[in-house]
Amino acid sequence: MKIIHLSDLHVGHKECGERFRTIIRNINSCLQPAEEYIIVVTGDLADNANKTEHREEAAQSIEELENHGYRVLVVPGNHDYGTGTIGNVRNVRLFKERFYNDPDITYPKLDTINGTAFIGLDSTAEELNWHDRIFAQGELGRGQLGRLQKIINDPAISKMMKVVYLHHHPFDFKIGRQLKDSDDLRSVIENRTDLLLFGHYHRSKKGALKVHLGTWGIPRCYNAGTATHKNGNPGFHRVIDLSRPDPAMDYDGDFL
Numbered sequence: 001m002k003i004i005h006l007s008d009l010h011v012g013h014k015e016c017g018e019r020f021r022t023i024i025r026n027i028n029s030c031l032q033p034a035e036e037y038i039i040v041v042t043g044d045l046a047d048n049a050n051k052t053e054h055r056e057e058a059a060q061s062i063e064e065l066e067n068h069g070y071r072v073l074v075v076p077g078n079h080d081y082g083t084g085t086i087g088n089v090r091n092v093r094l095f096k097e098r099f100y101n102d103p104d105i106t107y108p109k110l111d112t113i114n115g116t117a118f119i120g121l122d123s124t125a126e127e128l129n130w131h132d133r134i135f136a137q138g139e140l141g142r143g144q145l146g147r148l149q150k151i152i153n154d155p156a157i158s159k160m161m162k163v164v165y166l167h168h169h170p171f172d173f174k175i176g177r178q179l180k181d182s183d184d185l186r187s188v189i190e191n192r193t194d195l196l197l198f199g200h201y202h203r204s205k206k207g208a209l210k211v212h213l214g215t216w217g218i219p220r221c222y223n224a225g226t227a228t229h230k231n232g233n234p235g236f237h238r239v240i241d242l243s244r245p246d247p248a249m250d251y252d253g254d255f256l
């Protein structure tokens with residue numbers, strides 16, 4: 001089982017929707033059999049969640065991947081709850097309905113697949129509760145972190161490989177866009193996670209899109225940038241094989 005990491009698709013923005021369809025076509029022709037791959041999308045699927053057509057086009061493209069036989073796991077980014085800077089709580093439920101078929105799901109979203117635990121976090125919803133719904137840096141909130149702690153401590157889960165994925169950048173303080181409760185997340189997952197995936201930061205300010213190996217005692221930490229290259233910014237389509245302990249075997253599929 002291998003993982004394909006995508007992020008920040010921004011479907012609805014200029015030609016990002018078309019580019020995502022190109023990525024889907026190329027994944028489908030290069031990475032087979034589809035059943036051997038889990039595609040993880042770390043947020044900003046739509047560019048403006050207030051627009052039905054953005055949400056629908058993003059969701060239909062994800063369905064297309066699933067129809068090809070890929071298992072797809074998604075978490076929301078700030079653009080999936082509104083414009084990206086101002087959110088609307090109504091979109092939290094719409095996202096769950098459309099992507100999980102379950103409006104009452106709570107985060108972390110846990111999926112165990114072939115002995116690997118995929119733990120999806122919502123780093124955006126907590127921000128809808130303060131500062132008049134204006135998004136800043138991302139926040140997980142105490143409730144979600146408590147539930148995450150419980151999952152990580154679960155004896156069955158603790159024996160598994162663990163993939164934690166979220167939208168916001170968890171630890172690069174240089175870029176000023178890291179998670180507000182980054183230290184609390186660190187205390188829960190440090191040395192207890194095999195792979196940490198995130199996005200949110202598009203621009204290639206020095207070091208920001210770097211691969212982080214070994215940070216927080218996590219062997220592989222990857223920022224995917226913007227997979228559809230929104231506004232000409234860089235993005236990666238990394239293919240990760242957790243069964244190989246050497247991260248040097250992971251590669252950018254460059255499907256666009």
Ligand SMILES: [Fe+2]
Pocket residue numbers: 008044077079200201202226
């Ligand atoms: Fe984004």
